[in-house]
Amino acid sequence: MKNKRSTLMILLILLLTCAILITSGCTSTKGEETKQNNTSQYNNTTQSNTLVLGEMWEIKSIDIVDGDGGTLVCEKAAITETLVGANPDFSLKPGLATSWKQIDNNTWEFNLKNDVTFHDGTKMTAKEVKSSLENVIAKDSRVASMLKASSIDVVDDYTFRIKTSELNPIVPGVLHYPTTAIIGPSSFDKDGKYVKPVGTGPYKFDSFDEQSGILTVVRNENWWGGKVGLDKMIIKGIPDPNTRAMSIENGEVDFTADVPYSETDRINAIDGITVEKYKTPRDYKLELNLKHSPLDDIRVRQAMSYAIDRQDIAEHVLYNVGEPAAGPFLPTMVWANKNLKPYTRDLKKADELLKAAGWVDTNGDGIREKDGKPLKLNLMTYSQRPGLPPMAEAIAAQLKEAGISVETQVQEFGSLDERRKNGNWDLYLLAANVAMVPDPDYILTNWYMTGGADNGPGYSNPKVDSLIKDARKITDLNERYKKFNEVEAIVNEEQPMIIVAYYGCAIVKKDYVKGYVFDPTAHDYRINADMYIEK
Secondary structure (H helix, E strand, O other), X not given: OHHHHHXXXXXXXXXXXXXXXXXXXXXXHHHHHHXXXXXXXXXXXXXXXXXXXXXXXXXXXXXXXXXXXXXXXXXXXXXXXXXXXXXXXXXEEEOOEEEEEEXXXXXXXXXXXXXXXXXXXXXXXXXXXXXHHHHHHHHXXXXXXXXOEEEEEEEEOOEEEEEEOOOOXXXXXXXXXXXXXXXXXXXXXXXXXXXXXXXXXXXXXXXXXXXXXXXXXXXXXXOOXXXXXXXXXXXXXXXXXXXXXXXXXXXXXXXXXXXXXXXXXXXXXXXXXXXXXXXXXXXXXXEEOOOXXXXXXXXXXXXXXXXXXXXXXXXXXXXXXXXXXXXXXXXXXXXXXXXXOOOOOOHHHHHHHHHHOOOEOOOOOOOOEEXXXXXXXXXXXXXXXXXXXXXXXXXXXXXXXXXXEEEEEEEOHHHHHHHHHHOOOOEEEEEXXXXXXXXXXXXXXXHHOOOXXXXXXXXXXXXXXXXXXXXXXXXXXXXXXXXXXXXXXXXXXXXXEEEEEEEEEEEEEEOOEEOOOOOOOOOOOOOOOOOEEOX
């Protein structure tokens, strides 16, 4: 009896122990899931063909006409598509439009693909395209000013015409701008309020969490372009380059861009991660506030450009994720002025120009003065793009060797716009895209024409204005490009903006991410439909 009781007691103890272990195990697993959800709710790729993407900007909106929403939705989420595409040399090619032609000075006719459906299953016809474009024109003043459309008319189901208020040769190029990507009527509610992007691209909108800034898209099974590689993409904004690097290293994301350039070789050496470096249509440019003395003096601007060592910056600051720049356009661009060469560092030439402008170091402290005032400037930039802060420090050090004192300030990107508007700045270092519209008119007008939308320095040259206006009236591309090349030569001489380097993009991805093809015409990078996960 005693033995039976002992046996029963042992069995009870064993059962209780197992129960405790099982309960403990369940609690531990649940706790770990909770922990993982809190730290990385977007990392769920183990069993699925899902790409987790670490985007370089905080995602605040998915409205295609709100800030960077159009670029995000079109190029990085691949939800929407534009009517016109671009080749690697930035010449135009068909997109949703198969062809186009200029009927008269003020009329462009476009033919559409006839096999395209929106994500809600409805057909894309000229009627929907007209509505989508009119919505953008009404809400985006930049698109409206570039397109100059007085009306959009439907000819038949797959043909429409854009009538412009004046001769406008860049109409097809404007329709490559991400904001003009076509969305269907169900993108809006019954009251006409934008709800979500219902596009034609390889991926469909699934959800957007405004609190976390996480955008999720899923495969479009009926994409006109064929098979789509991924089941799902989860896109999370990670504005800090160092955090993007940590996220790819610890497995929180599968794909990201522009980690600190000094880390690219180290990260590339990590087993299972690859770093690829590409050229992109973007400039590192130093804007000069021409309303502030002595920056209104061309000799001072030229001296500064001679004092900057572009080659050293490309090699030791950008780690060759980029290259020295001459004019605003990459030499690979079909319209670029190929005769322009980068300013090479020449401190003797800088000294001659500064002395001619009256700036001399009279007290031996290394800083030049004029009329008792030292040559001191402030330089502002932002941190989202990893090349900017170290480039700002390098430029400041190089200018100091020429006798120019520069105080650098790294601020949040949003705060710089306000400071720029109130004029409380001397130098502004930024990275600016030069081919959102694949035509030289887009940049030369916005940057250098009097009152241009992006003419932060306040540059004004009547000859430049006249050349740009003349070029706009020329429909022959080669003749237009020659006229714009003259503009490039003038601004390269006068240096209202110092173009320091051409931007390079560092794509960082896990080795199991297959099928990625870099698009050199994209804003930063473009997700292509052939990508897939192979684990």
